[in-house]
Amino acid sequence: MSLIQVILMGILQGLTEFIPVSSSGHLVLAQHFFGIGDNENIVFELFMHLGTLLAVLVFFRKTLWELIKSLFSWGNTVNREQHRKNRTLVYYLIISTLATGVIYILFGDFMEAVFNMPMLVAIFLLVTGVIVFVSDYFKDKGIPACNIGFLQAVLIGIGQGVAILPGISRSGTTIACSLATGMKRKDAAQYSFLLSIPAILAGNLSQYKAFANLKPQLLINYLAGFVCSFLVGYLVIAFLIRLIEVSRLKYFAVYCWLIGLLSIVLIILGF
Known part of the structure; x- marks a missing residue:
């Protein structure tokens, strides 16, 4: 891929990883229609x-630090109730992550x-x-x-x-499931993002052997994609949290329908 293509893919990844339109789906379709990216x-x-x-x-560095501190704060302190709540949240995140792992083990292939x-x-x-x-x-x-x-949490x-x-x-799916449980909209957004940490990390660790094939001459391209996905992703998080709070995700639904229908028509026509 050229540097321009790398930048475009990094922007696409940063935009679609967090907004509810499926980053993996966009990458698959981009590769199919435009030849951008390489499945290998x-x-x-x-x-x-x-x-x-x-x-x-x-983005969530302060929240993560508070959660980590609570895991080691079991004494009779002034903030013991908040620490208890934080530990319970970590417990639910672990349960959700384990449920995700079971689904992958059963249907991963x-x-x-x-x-x-x-x-x-x-x-x-x-x-x-939908x-x-x-x-x-x-x-x-x-x-x-x-x-x-x-x-x-299992759901x-x-x-x-x-x-x-x-x-x-x-x-989109984790936010919808969180809201279906009656969770506060702001908490649903945060829960979804925190839950993405072990999911993304596990996905990368499962492919750790691929780093052995790292080609030094392509490192600039890799870093360019990394920087673009980081910067765009960071901006998207704050934007999406606000949209969730005011119930404005339906606009993304319309977008998904348009892209999905257009892609189906183009594939049927042989593109």
Whole structure:
């Protein structure tokens, strides 16, 4: 890929990793229609995902630090109730992550095969549109993320597991599942982003051997994609949190329907 293509792919990754339109689905369709990207270039994709992972870590650095401190604060302190809530939130995040892992273990082979099926990816974008559209109409019951319960955490984790399918948005699905449990809209956004950390990290670690094939002459391209995905991803997080709070995700649903339908028509026509 040329440097321009790398920058475009980095921007695309940063935009679509967090907004509910499926980054993997867009990458599959971009590769199919425009030849942008390389299905064999796993290292480059890992660099871009690391960029969006860094965006989450930087944006939520204070929250993450508070969660970490609470894991080691068990004494009778002034903030013991807040520490208890933080530990409970970490517990639910772990439960959700484990549920995602189970889904991947059971259906991972099929999910990876879908990356070579652009028609199915386009159909899944239509499904994402439905999920995102419906999520705007879930009533905010004001339940804090630390009070959602075990089964609800499992449900959210299953939603994230299903979203491994390209075309199904991870953020859209986890936010919709969180809102369906009655979670506060702001907490639903934060929960989705925090839950993305182990998911993205696990996805990269599973391909760690690919770094052995790192070509030094392409390192500039890899770093360019990394920087673009980080910067754009960081800006998108704040933007999306605000949209979730005011129930404005339905616009992304319309976008998913348009892109999905257009892709299906073009694929049928042989493009």
